[in-house]
Amino acid sequence: MIIRTAAELENFVGHQxxxxxxxGFVPTMxxxxxxxxxxxxxxxxxxxxxxxxxxxxxxxxxxPTDLAxxxxxxxxxxxxxxxxxxxxxxxxxxxxxxxxxxxxRNRHEFQLGTAAEVMEGKFRPGHFQGVAEVVSRLFAxxxxxxxxxxxxxxxxxxxxxxxxxxxxxxxxIIACPIKRADDGLALSSRNALLTPEQRAVAPEIHKALADxxxxxRQHSVRATHDTVVEHLDxxxxxxxxxxxxVDARTLLPVEEWDESPSVVGCITVxxxxxxxxxxxxxx
Numbered sequence: 136m137i138i139r140t141a142a143e144l145e146n147f148v149g150h151q152x153x154x155x156x157x158x159g160f161v162p163t164m165x166x167x168x169x170x171x172x173x174x175x176x177x178x179x180x181x182x183x184x185x186x187x188x189x190x191x192x193x194x195x196x197x198x199p200t201d202l203a204x205x206x207x208x209x210x211x212x213x214x215x216x217x218x219x220x221x222x223x224x225x226x227x228x229x230x231x232x233x234x235x236x237x238x239x240r241n242r243h244e245f246q247l248g249t250a251a252e253v254m255e256g257k258f259r260p261g262h263f264q265g266v267a268e269v270v271s272r273l274f275a276x277x278x279x280x281x282x283x284x285x286x287x288x289x290x291x292x293x294x295x296x297x298x299x300x301x302x303x304x305x306x307x308i309i310a311c312p313i314k315r316a317d318d319g320l321a322l323s324s325r326n327a328l329l330t331p332e333q334r335a336v337a338p339e340i341h342k343a344l345a346d347x348x349x350x351x352r353q354h355s356v357r358a359t360h361d362t363v364v365e366h367l368d369x370x371x372x373x374x375x376x377x378x379x380x381v382d383a384r385t386l387l388p389v390e391e392w393d394e395s396p397s398v399v400g401c402i403t404v405x406x407x408x409x410x411x412x413x414x415x416x417x418x
Contacts (some may be wrong), residue, residue, distance in 0.1 A: 136223045141231045146278050156183035160279035165189040166206035166324035167215050170314035174283040175219040190227040195265030206327050217396045246301040250293040250386045262416050267298040281307045287321045289414045323411045328409045344415035356380050376403040
């Protein structure tokens with residue numbers, strides 16, 4: 136079922152909820168790939184009904200050019216979601232999500248914790264407020280039992296969990312493993328923007344992270360960080376914006392491996408003009 140209005144969506148999910156059905160929800164910005172579909176398939180397996188939203192949210196883009204060039208292919212997305220057995224696809228216009236328009240909307244300041252202030256939060260001011268705004272709006276419309284997010288956006292999941300807790304939203308957040316191409320590159324809608332030459336070197340991002348796990352066993356956090364950055368910056372097309380080795384819960388940087396029981400390395404690399412993110416778990 137294709138749904139384009141908030142009223143129609145609320146009517147559809149309300150009917151399912153009245154019948155005691157569980158609702159899985161996968162919010163996306165479209166340009167779907169196997170990573171998105173893996174989330175949909177998990178939701179289909181774990182819930183009675185699955186709703187997928189396809190909405191390129193303008194409030195989470197700092198760069199107007201990034202918003203304008205974000206890949207879109209509605210027909211292809213619908214075909215993929217039909218194959219994955221999604222029960223409803225929500226394809227709203229901007230005014231369905233922001234009835235007063237983006238500029239005229241009522242703004243709410245979400246309490247997102249330190250997880251929203253580091254890494255992406257530092258380099259993309261306001262980004263996570265935009266994410267929280269659209270996700271909270273979608274949660275209010277769908278009122279899902281469970282919502283599914285990919286771990287490629289590791290920081291985003293932490294922020295959304297903080298938002299859900301601070302706003303008192305009754306939904307279970309499910310983090311799903313990163314889906315990768317055969318050469319290791321994390322699947323992303325932005326990969327379609329890479330030239331063939333850039334696409335050939337982009338897998339070095341994951342390779343550098345994976346190699347660093349073994350390196351870290353005998354070296355400090357600082358040495359591990361520097362080795363990854365120096366290796367990637369030496370390659371054609373690649374330029375590391377940041378690489379942070381952090382506590383997996385707070386996302387604050389660690390200086391020693393024994394500071395935290397769970398440590399993750401989060402990286403953002405420009406490949407040409409295309410901004411790619413990835414992460415690796417150290418412990």
